Amino acid sequence: MKAASTRLGLARPAGFSLVCLAAACLLFTTCFGAARAEGLTVSDAWTAASDEVGRDIPLLLTLHNETGTPDALMRVRCPIANFSEKHTVDRGEGAPAMRSVASIPVAAGSTLILKPNEYHVMLLQTRQRLIAGERFTCTLAFQKAGTIETEVEIRKSP
Template sequence: MTLKTTLFAGLSALAFAMPAFAADITIDDAYARSSGMSAKAGAAFFVIHNTGAEDDQLIDAKSDVAKRVELHTHKDMGDGVMKMLHVPEGFAIPAGGEHTLARGGDHVMFMGLNQGFAQGDILTVTLTFEKAGDITVEIPVDLERQDGMGMQHGKMDHDKMDHGKMGGKMSDK
């Protein structure tokens, strides 16, 4: 890769990493990942900030990158196995607060990917909030990110993890 290409890719990633916002809601530090080009599932993570005086609720997510897009969380089923669950009511965003979607916790789940995620790809995702309405976010794919957020993935049994009908495994990396 030439220096010019590397510089352009770096500047593009920085531009897409800038926060998206609407009214009192801001989306920050967004990234997406899958376990590889042949993966059937992927996920997106970010921080939602609410600077308003009223609570809001993330109630839906849409994207053309997958057949199904849902709001998910992980739950310990008490037998050492974590289960991924659809959260149809979404996630509360407190007034003057934030809600983090992170690996091992709440996230946007893409099931039945139309094509694999490649490092540096940009996903267009529309987030629907109860009060703020739709916010379209450009989310960079970062397959190399090691952020230490969320739970200890090493303790998860991915073979037993319930990914829904269109399942697929998420990487520990």
């Protein structure tokens, strides 16, 4: 009897959102437009359209770490590119220069917006044309939160 009433409780609308956050989101499904796992959310992932194949192109997204523990983006895999790197931008003497880093840190309780002139992911050797309005899925591996899949929107080049 107790188990049955619990199930009934979960069927209520308020219960549904709880189930969605607690269960579905932990299984890395998309919830309210953001992909999340254990307090880490990936949202607003996008890249610019490109007619050329074989290009290197930045992948930009927002990382929100709701946990009390620092995390880090370790690996990114997208089917539309042969490789990917995590980049930062050094500003010393002369022009700013991109540099590959082992991971992108996401401090505890922070939001990090990747930008072409700050931390970003670089997709290397694109395998196909990137057409505005289309989407593809990338897999992001974090040190603590594990693997999160996110949809990436292709936006019109500025």
